[in-house]
Amino acid sequence: MADAEIQREAILAAIDNVAARIAEEKSYLTDLDSAIGDADHGANMNRGFQAVVEALDGDDAEEMGPDDLVKMVGKTIISNVGGAAGPLYGGSTMLASAELEGGITAETSVAFAETYLQKVQDRGKAEIGAKTMVDALVPAVHTYKKSIEQDDLPPLTALSKAVDACERGVRYTVPLRARKGRASYLDWRSVGHQDPGATSTLFILEELLETAEE
Amino acid sequence: MADAEIQREAILAAIDNVAARIAEEKSYLTDLDSAIGDADHGANMNRGFQAVVEALDGDDAEEMGPDDLVKMVGKTIISNVGGAAGPLYGGSTMLASAELEGGITAETSVAFAETYLQKVQDRGKAEIGAKTMVDALVPAVHTYKKSIEQDDLPPLTALSKAVDACERGVRYTVPLRARKGRASYLDWRSVGHQDPGATSTLFILEELLETAEE
Amino acid sequence: MKKLINEPGDYVDEMLDGMVAAHPKRVRRLDGTKVLVRADAPIDGKVGVVSGGGSGHEPTHAGYLGEGMLDGAAAGEVFTSPTADQLEEMVNACDGGEGVLCVVKNYEGDVMNFETAGEMAEMEEVEVAQVVVDDDVAVEDSLYTSGRRGVCGTIFVHKVAGAKAAAGGDLQEVTEVAEKVVDNVGTMGMALTSCITPEKGEPTFDLGEDEIELGIGIHGEPGVERTDVMSADEVAEHLTEQVLDDLELDDGDEVATIVNGMGGTPMSELYIVNRRVQEVLGDHGLETWDAWVGDYMTSLDMMGCSVTVLRLDDELKELLGAPADTLALKRMD
Amino acid sequence: MKKLINEPGDYVDEMLDGMVAAHPKRVRRLDGTKVLVRADAPIDGKVGVVSGGGSGHEPTHAGYLGEGMLDGAAAGEVFTSPTADQLEEMVNACDGGEGVLCVVKNYEGDVMNFETAGEMAEMEEVEVAQVVVDDDVAVEDSLYTSGRRGVCGTIFVHKVAGAKAAAGGDLQEVTEVAEKVVDNVGTMGMALTSCITPEKGEPTFDLGEDEIELGIGIHGEPGVERTDVMSADEVAEHLTEQVLDDLELDDGDEVATIVNGMGGTPMSELYIVNRRVQEVLGDHGLETWDAWVGDYMTSLDMMGCSVTVLRLDDELKELLGAPADTLALKRMD
Ligand SMILES: Nc1ncnc2c1ncn2[C@@H]1O[C@H](COP(=O)(O)OP(=O)(O)O)[C@@H](O)[C@H]1O
Ligand SMILES: Nc1ncnc2c1ncn2[C@@H]1O[C@H](COP(=O)(O)OP(=O)(O)O)[C@@H](O)[C@H]1O
Ligand SMILES: [Mg+2]
Ligand SMILES: [Mg+2]
Ligand SMILES: [Mg+2]
Ligand SMILES: [Mg+2]
Structure with missing residues (x-):
């Protein structure tokens, strides 16, 4: 198998795993969103990833390089999820996909992660500590970058450390007072609840790791 | 005390007793009406008799003969109860009150009862067996009339027998299929439920007897 | 039960006040009654079209007050027909000299109270017609029962009869067209x-x-x-x-x-x-x-x-x- | 839970079909979208006024389609903002050459998707303006938070902006008057x-x-x-x-x-x-x-x-x- 082919298979496998995991966690995510939002995050994410699986099933996907594949994932999320999660997950994926033009390597994956985070913050204007997906993303991306660039760890190890960092970010959202997203309307009443978007971010990273390990 | 005065006092005492009883049974009557009607018979009857107590409390009442007093009771019911019960109880009372022109005697009370029943049937068009107040009224009125006119019983005894007959009428409504009133919309599903209007008719008669015994 | 109410006994009264407060130029309340009429009632030379019944069916009845539909709407207690004396006041207040059509839903309470009101109004020389709506096909129709209920089809009767009256129809024409709706x-x-x-x-x-x-x-x-x-x-x-x-x-x-x-x-x-x-x-x-x-x-x-x-x-x-x-x-x- | 629904996933789709079935002469659905527009959209020479957001707020948004209010209404899934691509289709379909005002309720999802849609439409040379409604006084307003929500005051914005557009206002005038409502x-x-x-x-x-x-x-x-x-x-x-x-x-x-x-x-x-x-x-x-x-x-x-x-x-x-x-x-x- 050519290198591009291997990467394509890896992306498809990752998407399948993510989609399956989101489907599994759908009502959990919705429950989290019920407590401090509007009870749709599970349905939103699931609708999006089901659409992605379908989109990647088409003939077009066979011809695409990894960057175009990932771009298509982003676009499909944009046009199927809606809500806050749609532009944040989908738009950032779409825009960051350009970093993968040369294929997926340790370097391009770091660039992808950084750009993805940047785009989430450009669009959503949330700083760390606002009780959003950003609280889970920042430690994950920072850990991944440092593990690869400074500690020279292999990508798999770096990803595994990123997942751990992400998980700490998710737990960290619990005691925070929300300042962005629907949970911000609850103000102090949001304290003590875990952010749904941070949680779905973790699930996605966990499945990427799982796929990479296989 | 003059005879008219005694009758006036008796009517006022009867009204007080009836009003108190209806107030007490308000939610029971409403429960009966919930099962096969629209859950308002208790509130309707109570609103009516509270208004009657107030109306009879006025100065006008002091000058009135028994016929006018009873007429006022009927009118007050008409203009405060509404629904089916308003015209049936109020209209029939108002129209039958003329029978009491010469005061309340054994004869006039029979005439009152007969006219009252007639007016209920004129207005409501219910025959016996339609699962309405008529099923309680007919045996009560017939028993009262026979007790006095054929059996020469004293009015108190006659009334007591009428109450017994009325009660049997009330129980009789239970197995019947309603053909008149809101319960008729339930058709066969009305079988097994006691008619609220028959029940309130019994309560009123029981209080009339109670008052007469005092 | 949780409801946006104060005293249950004040429900209808306060609802009517709230309606008048919302539409002071369109409707007014007849003093001492639970009847709302168009602010400009009676309309000279027009057949009045009125309705009424228990409350709890909002926007029925008062919601249909206005040009091209109802001139008067009487509100009873919740699910309880209004009393005959109030219905009579409504009929009188909505008579512009050409008579009044009462649109009645087929419930014994409504029918009996409207009948009495009509008799009372006719003693005052107001010409009164009635149409009884019984559109509910769920209930068996028979001479020996109360018959079918009047339900949502009543709104079509209000609309059609109101339009006919607005177009200058006389009491008989307005009644006939109302009956046509009931029949169909x-x-x-x-x-x-x-x-x-x-x-x-x-x-x-x-x-x-x-x-x-x-x-x-x-x-x-x-x-x-x-x-x-x-x-x-x-x-x-x-x-x-x-x-x-x-x-x-x-x-x-x-x-x-x-x-x-x-x-x-x-x-x-x-x-x-x-x-x-x-x-x-x-x-x-x-x-x-x-x-x-x-x-x-x-x-x-x-x-x-x-x-x-x-x-x-x-x-x-x-x-x-x-x-x-x-x-x-x-x-x- | 008991609801009058079929498959929950078909909720919005079937609702929109039901709206078009009720009003086939007044509204139409853009093919393959959850967007309804006035049957006569785009109206030449009139500023388009559009809105949209999650479903579940009916009659908002599509209920306000028609003369003097909205030209287009995009329906997202229940409580979920519509996607940017559908919003863009709506904007394009409602542009009569004078530009389009998007009335957006202040929710991050709505704001982000409308922003993206506006950028996309402007690439197609459609002039697009946005007004973000944030009338909910219950929520603290601050630069560091998402700010107040847009709620029922939005209907006044629809009404006023729609009337201004119907009266021939240009995009700036329509936007300004919409903003006046938001400010008050x-x-x-x-x-x-x-x-x-x-x-x-x-x-x-x-x-x-x-x-x-x-x-x-x-x-x-x-x-x-x-x-x-x-x-x-x-x-x-x-x-x-x-x-x-x-x-x-x-x-x-x-x-x-x-x-x-x-x-x-x-x-x-x-x-x-x-x-x-x-x-x-x-x-x-x-x-x-x-x-x-x-x-x-x-x-x-x-x-x-x-x-x-x-x-x-x-x-x-x-x-x-x-x-x-x-x-x-x-x-x-
Ligand atoms: N401004 C923002 N920046 C970053 N993340 C945000 C922002 N607003 C919302 N989110 C994320 O989106 C999640 C909610 O997504 P979802 O429920 O699908 O959308 P919606 O809030 O429109 O219903 C939140 O849990 C939060 O993590
Ligand atoms: N046509 C009728 N003839 C005799 N009694 C009737 C008739 N219709 C109803 N009733 C009596 O009225 C009672 C219901 O009264 P109520 O609940 O106060 O009025 P509504 O039915 O208008 O809610 C019934 O239980 C029945 O006894
Ligand atoms: Mg949500
Ligand atoms: Mg009842
Ligand atoms: Mg009733
Ligand atoms: Mg949502």
Whole structure:
């Protein structure tokens, strides 16, 4: 198998795993969103990833390089999820996909992660500590970058450390007072609840790791 | 005390007793009406008799003969109860009150009862067996009339027998299929439920007897 | 029970005050009554069209006060017919010299109180006509029973009779066209939940989580049949077929429809029902000339809906389509 | 949960089909989207006014399609913003050459998707303006938060902007008058019960039999405060005072008000609330020029209400009072 082919298979496998995991966690995510939002995050994410699986099933996907594949994932999320999660997950994926033009390597994956985070913050204007997906993303991306660039760890190890960092970010959202997203309307009443978007971010990273390990 | 005065006092005492009883049974009557009607018979009857107590409390009442007093009771019911019960109880009372022109005697009370029943049937068009107040009224009125006119019983005894007959009428409504009133919309599903209007008719008669015994 | 109320006994009174407070230029309350009339009633030379009945069906009745529909609306206690004396006052206040048509829903209480009111008003030399609406196809119709209930089809009667009166029809013409609607309309309703009256404060009837009631009326009285939960499509099919069975329409007939909410059902669901209702009508070869979807004749906070079908001819189309400017129903030219 | 639905996933789709089935001459659906537009869109030479957002707020948004209000309405999934690509299609379909104003409720999802759509449409040379409505006074407003929500005051924006566009205003004028409404309107809501979304099928939040939520939004998100049950008068006072605190009106100011139902509350109760709202406004020396009572911006089957107050000037009075002929809101001359 050519290198591009291997990467394509890896992306498809990752998407399948993510989609399956989101489907599994759908009502959990919705429950989290019920407590401090509007009870749709599970349905939103699931609708999006089901659409992605379908989109990647088409003939077009066979011809695409990894960057175009990932771009298509982003676009499909944009046009199927809606809500806050749609532009944040989908738009950032779409825009960051350009970093993968040369294929997926340790370097391009770091660039992808950084750009993805940047785009989430450009669009959503949330700083760390606002009780959003950003609280889970920042430690994950920072850990991944440092593990690869400074500690020279292999990508798999770096990803595994990123997942751990992400998980700490998710737990960290619990005691925070929300300042962005629907949970911000609850103000102090949001304290003590875990952010749904941070949680779905973790699930996605966990499945990427799982796929990479296989 | 003059005879008219005694009758006036008796009517006022009867009204007080009836009003108190209806107030007490308000939610029971409403429960009966919930099962096969629209859950308002208790509130309707109570609103009516509270208004009657107030109306009879006025100065006008002091000058009135028994016929006018009873007429006022009927009118007050008409203009405060509404629904089916308003015209049936109020209209029939108002129209039958003329029978009491010469005061309340054994004869006039029979005439009152007969006219009252007639007016209920004129207005409501219910025959016996339609699962309405008529099923309680007919045996009560017939028993009262026979007790006095054929059996020469004293009015108190006659009334007591009428109450017994009325009660049997009330129980009789239970197995019947309603053909008149809101319960008729339930058709066969009305079988097994006691008619609220028959029940309130019994309560009123029981209080009339109670008052007469005092 | 949780409700936006103060004292249950003040419910109707305060609701009427709130209506007048919202529309002080359009309606006024007759002193000492629970009757609202158009601010400009009586309208000289026009037949008055009035209605009334128990409260709890809002926007029925007072919501239809205004040009092209009702001149007067009498509010009884919740689900209890207004009293005859108030109905009489309404009739008198709405007589512009050409007489008054009373649109009565077929309930014993309403019928008896309106009858008495009519007799009283005629003693005052007001010409009074009555039309009794009995559109509920769920209930068996027979001489020996109270007959069918009047439900949501009544709104079509208000609209058509009101338009005829606005167009200058005399009392007989207005009455005749109202009767034409009654003869050509059918309705069937269902409930997902019972309503809760302010006085009782608990559901009038109990329905399990997996049950619905078919053939309900609009007073929280139980329906004619209890069944398992159905999908919106099945509900739409069942209700529509029952109405069509009753109306015996011909292929190509034009109809007007109402998918009516009982008060607690969101509008989105009514549209979901309407979708299938219109498909079923199409399957029967019928043409929908006008489709209404919304809360027209409610039963407090009950969840559920009813489907009304009216067979049209040219006269009914013209009157149904005529302008109306009421509190709750407006129609432009 | 009992609802009049088929598959929860088909909810929005079937609702839209049901709307088109009810009003085939007034609205049409853009192929392959969840966007409804006026049947005659785009209207040449008129600024387009469009809105959109999650479903579950019916009659918002598509109910306001028609003359004098909206040209386009995009429906997202229940409580979920529509996607940017569909919003862009709507904008393009409603551009009659004079540009399009998007009326956006301040929710991150709506704002982000509309922003993206606007950027996309401008690449197609459509002039696009946006106004973000944030009338909910329950939520603290700050640069560091998402700010206040857009709720029922949005309907006033639709009405006023739509009237200005119908009167021939250009995109800047229409945008300015919309912004004037945003600057002068406030809303506060409360819930007796949580709504139930079709997907989740259970109440989004739990409320005890003796509790209510104050400061709720329109997506079943919990409110800012939970308290003991209050009477209708207390609710009316609380909501109105909170809005007035925020608006800082002057004695003698004229206002328009909405007592809005959240979907599951009967209209009678809304009138009971309106009664006291108008008294409170009077006590503050304010004059109500126009009072709306009904379900304008709902939250599925939630029981509860919101109170909206808009400070008026002559321009706003003229535009608010201008004719409109939409599915759910009509106003005669
Ligand atoms: N401004 C923002 N920046 C970053 N993340 C955000 C922002 N607003 C919302 N989110 C994330 O989106 C999640 C909610 O997504 P979802 O429920 O699908 O959308 P919606 O809030 O429109 O219903 C939140 O849990 C939060 O993590
Ligand atoms: N046509 C009728 N003839 C005799 N009694 C009737 C008739 N219709 C109703 N009733 C009586 O009225 C009672 C119901 O009264 P109520 O609940 O106060 O009025 P509504 O039925 O208008 O709610 C029934 O239980 C029945 O006894
Ligand atoms: Mg959400
Ligand atoms: Mg009753
Ligand atoms: Mg009743
Ligand atoms: Mg959402």
